[in-house]
Every structure is written in C-alpha cells, then in structure tokens.
Amino acid sequence: MEGHFILNRHFYVSNERDQHNFHSVLCKIFNEINEVPFFDVQLPYELALKIFQYLGKAELGRCAQVSRTWKILAEDEVLWYRLCQQEGYLLDTSISDHSCWKLALKNCRAREHMLKTNWKNRVGAVSQLRYEPGRVLCDVHCCDGVVMAGYSSGEVRLWDTRTWDYTAPVLAAVAVPAGAGAPPHVSFVRINSSLAVAAYEDGTVSVWSLLLGQEPIHHFQHNQRVQALALAPGGAAVATASGFQVKVESPDDKGFWQTPGTFEIQKLVNFLNLVPDVPGSPVAVAAAEDIVYLLKAEDPGKVLHSVYGQPVTCLDVAAHETAFGIKTFGWLLNEPNQILLYNLETNQCVTKVGNSIGAFSCVNLQSSPPNMLVAGNKDRRVRVFDLRCAQPVCSLYGHQLGVSAVQMDEWKIVSGGEEGLVCVWDQRMATKLWEMHSRHPVRHVWFNSHSLITANIPEEKNPRGSSITEDDPSLHRKYRGVIYSYEFSVDQLAVDSVLPICRSSYDEVTGYNYNIGLAVPYDSI
Numbered sequence: 001m002e003g004h005f006i007l008n009r010h011f012y013v014s015n016e017r018d019q020h021n022f023h024s025v026l027c028k029i030f031n032e033i034n035e036v037p038f039f040d041v042q043l044p045y046e047l048a049l050k051i052f053q054y055l056g057k058a059e060l061g062r063c064a065q066v067s068r069t070w071k072i073l074a075e076d077e078v079l080w081y082r083l084c085q086q087e088g089y090l091l092d093t094s095i096s097d098h099s100c101w102k103l104a105l106k107n108c109r110a111r112e113h114m115l116k117t118n119w120k121n122r123v124g125a126v127s128q129l130r131y132e133p134g135r136v137l138c139d140v141h142c143c144d145g146v147v148m149a150g151y152s153s154g155e156v157r158l159w160d161t162r163t164w165d166y167t168a169p170v171l172a173a174v175a176v177p178a179g180a181g182a183p184p185h186v187s188f189v190r191i192n193s194s195l196a197v198a199a200y201e202d203g204t205v206s207v208w209s210l211l212l213g214q215e216p217i218h219h220f221q222h223n224q225r226v227q228a229l230a231l232a233p234g235g236a237a238v239a240t241a242s243g244f245q246v247k248v249e250s251p252d253d254k255g256f257w258q259t260p261g262t263f264e265i266q267k268l269v270n271f272l273n274l275v276p277d278v279p280g281s282p283v284a285v286a287a288a289e290d291i292v293y294l295l296k297a298e299d300p301g302k303v304l305h306s307v308y309g310q311p312v313t314c315l316d317v318a319a320h321e322t323a324f325g326i327k328t329f330g331w332l333l334n335e336p337n338q339i340l341l342y343n344l345e346t347n348q349c350v351t352k353v354g355n356s357i358g359a360f361s362c363v364n365l366q367s368s369p370p371n372m373l374v375a376g377n378k379d380r381r382v383r384v385f386d387l388r389c390a391q392p393v394c395s396l397y398g399h400q401l402g403v404s405a406v407q408m409d410e411w412k413i414v415s416g417g418e419e420g421l422v423c424v425w426d427q428r429m430a431t432k433l434w435e436m437h438s439r440h441p442v443r444h445v446w447f448n449s450h451s452l453i454t455a456n457i458p459e460e461k462n463p464r465g466s467s468i469t470e471d472d473p474s475l476h477r478k479y480r481g482v483i484y485s486y487e488f489s490v491d492q493l494a495v496d497s498v499l500p501i502c503r504s505s506y507d508e509v510t511g512y513n514y515n516i517g518l519a520v521p522y523d524s525i
Helices: 003-017 021-032 043-050 057-063 068-074 077-086 101-121
Strands: 035-038 041-044 125-129 137-143 147-149 156-160 187-192 195-200 204-209 217-220 227-231 238-242 245-252 259-266 273-274 284-288 290-297 302-306 312-317 321-326 337-343 348-356 358-366 374-377 383-384 390-395 402-407 412-417 422-428 433-439 442-447 451-456 482-487
Touching: 021 041, 021 422, 035 217, 041 043, 043 077, 057 077, 077 101, 077 227, 137 321, 137 442, 137 451, 137 482, 147 187, 147 195, 156 195, 195 227, 195 238, 204 238, 217 245, 217 422, 227 273, 238 273, 238 302, 245 284, 245 290, 259 284, 259 290, 273 312, 284 312, 284 422, 290 312, 302 337, 312 358, 321 358, 348 374, 348 383, 348 390, 348 412, 358 402, 383 402, 383 412, 402 442, 412 451, 422 442
Parallel strands: 137 187
Antiparallel strands: 035 041, 125 482, 137 147, 147 156, 187 195, 195 204, 204 217, 227 238, 238 245, 245 259, 273 284, 284 290, 290 302, 312 321, 321 337, 337 348, 358 374, 374 383, 383 390, 402 412, 412 422, 422 433, 442 451, 451 482
C-alpha cells in the first residue's frame, strides 16, 4: 500500500505540470526512490540508507522481503560495497568496479570457502623450483608470491609463482676480476615488492630493482663476512651486520643511495630486522648474543634489553613491537625460556609469554593476527600465544626435531622442522591437517590465502664426496635443497592444475603422460 501511495502522489503532481515534463517525472519515479516508507513516516532515501548501513547481510536479506521499496533499498550498491570492504574483500577497488556488489561478495565468500576446503584436504598443484647450475641452495626469501633464491655458485634466481611460467631471470652479480677464482657463495637474500638484496660470503652486498632490470642498482662492500641482512618490508632501506658494525643504507629523494646510520656495537649480531612503516630515517632492531639494540639515527646504541647469560634465540619485528626469545641456563629456576614482547615507542617490556624447558627457535609476530603470536621451540612444539592475557592458546606436537620456521593466520598454522617436515595445522581444532617431508631442514615458510612456499636448505654448502671433482656441476640432487610451491586455487584451467612435466602443449604429434591417473586428455598415452 505504501508503494501505491507514493506512485499516486507523484502522478497527481505530474498532472499539474505540462505535457513536456511528464516523461522526465515518470522516469524519475521508476529509476529512483526519493522517499522510503518507515511505517507511518516518510524518510528521505539518503536517511533510510544511513539507517540500513548498520545492518548485516542476514538483516538486509530479511528487509528485502518486506516490500518492493525496501527491497530496492536493501540491495543498494553502497550497502553491499561497504559490507564487502568490512569483510576484507576487494579492498583495492572502488564502488564503480562492479555492477552488483551483492554478487561480488557472494563470489568472494564462495572462493574463500573453496580455498579453505582445498587447504584442509590438500587439493591443488605442487611444483619444485630448481635451478641446476646454482648447485647448493643457500638462502630463500619470498614476498607476495615472488621467490628469491641464492646458491653456492654465487647466482641469484627469481621465480614468480603467481603465474605458471617459471621463466624469471637470473639477477646479474657484480663482475668478478679475471683470475679471482670461483665466485663467493650467497649468504643471505631478501626481497620486498620493489627491491631484491643479496649478501655474499666475501662481504659484498648487491641491490636490484624489480622494475629496472637484472643489473644491480647499488653495491657496497664490507671488510668481513655479513652476519645478518634485513630489508624493510614496505620501503627501500637495507641493513647489514658485519663484525661489530651495523650499517643502514637507503636512497634519498633523488634515488641516490646513502648511509643514514652506522652503529658500533659490543658483540656479534645474530639477528637483524628493520622496523616496518617508519617515517623518516630507518629504525633497526639487532640482537647480539644477550643484548637487544634499538638502532636509530638520533639515538645510536640504545639498549632495549640486556640480561647477562640469557642469549637471544629468535627475533621478529612488527610496526610498533618486537618479540624475541631468550634462553636460560638453569641458574634461576623461576626463569624458564620465554618470549619477551617490547613496545618500540616506550622501550618497555609489555608482556612475557612461554614457560618452556626448550629454547624458542623461531617466532612470527609481523604476519600473525592482531594480539596473537606463534613460535616454534627446540622441544618440537609449536605454540600460539594470546598477547592480551599472556597465555598459550594451543600447543601443537608433531615434529621429530626442533621447529625452524612458522607462520599463522586466522585459522591455520604452517610449521617447518629441522627434520625437513612441513606441517599444516588447524588452529581451532589443534590438529594436524597434513604434512610433507623433504631431505633438508625447512628454513623458510610463507603462505597467503591460495599458495604456500617452503624451502628446504642444506646445512652443508660444500658436500664432500658428492661428485667426482670439486667443480663438477653434476652435483647430486639430494645435496642441493629444494623449494616447493603449492597452489590451492582451482580457478586455473585443468591443464594448469598439474605438474609442468605432466602437461601436453598439443603442439607435438605425440605427447607422453607421466601420470596415468590424470584427468587431462593427452594426444597419446
């Protein structure tokens, strides 16, 4: 009845006008609702939309069943665009990018459910990222699906796992003078969205731009071996630790690299991180044996934590906090191995978590959900802590040796062990979903909603007896290490969902199927 009342009222007004305006008034009636009936009150459309924005998906669905007018209001694109943004979907889009945001939200939720099911059931494709000329894998780092790997041959390789054509280039190193011998091993590699950095055994550090090409854009040399390397997650700052010196390099506004800070510390650095999202000069956190330093250009050598005889065993840094594990030697029975959380603005210890006999071997604060922290321990357990109450949420046991890498999100945990085992856990159920094993320790774990990257890196970079001669390139694969790329999205074509070796391009007269159980048609089996 309300709708008929509004329509009749508009026709009454239009009959008083001339024939020329009748068509525009009629279009206005059917294309836009100016007033919305709320029982006995007529509200403007914008005010009614303001009220409806406090409703959720279920409430909007119920309101859409009241009347035709309420249905149009409850399905307004502004409401569903806001709901889509609130649930974390399509954050980098505008309201004009989709014609139906209700359908877009439905598709996003269906995709999320599909990916979660695939994660739990291990449904997807797995590929090995190998580079045979590189010999032994030395270090791996990943950012948004782009994998950077350094090898004992001195070469640095990139892969873009967001596409199935792993044809990314080899980054060129600084030219070695003739007669200088074999190139040095790669010690560390780091990558973010714009830069790639590699440190070599001879103290050389090279920086590449992912946008400009394969040649390094910056290069500097240390007199000693680089002990730690850090790259700002969202910036262009690079920090290195060599000997008793920590050096920070960053480009200025014109792109010229400079050294905003050089810090002399008392002990050798074990761990080094740059604080993300810091305006102005870069800020670094360095752990040197039993001392943790907060390194700022305006306050060099600031000691954040120092307890004699309690060395730091792991370190991670977030935007405003840092977490690190400390190891005790049994001198104080009431001080077990713990993880300390410090506020970087107040330089004070916020909380202490953990009560373990074994030393904490890895910690992840930056990638964890808010107020959560996940850590791995030498006692073969993975622990999740709630920082608000300083209590463990769950303790997971499934590794045969100590835990070496770990990451978590809202519902799952991925951990890697010294024995080469990668475990995927359901956090709420505290159970192992599945596991994969390789020969060497897991040193790097990274995942997002649809992919997982793991790296098994050998301890021995120069295996003896592995080949006939020392420079023989035919090093056996079991000594090399391996990088695995898991893809849990099924949005790809069927031919893209299997291993590259099992695919047929249909260009040749005869193809060969290495896996008879595949459901992909081949030219000839």
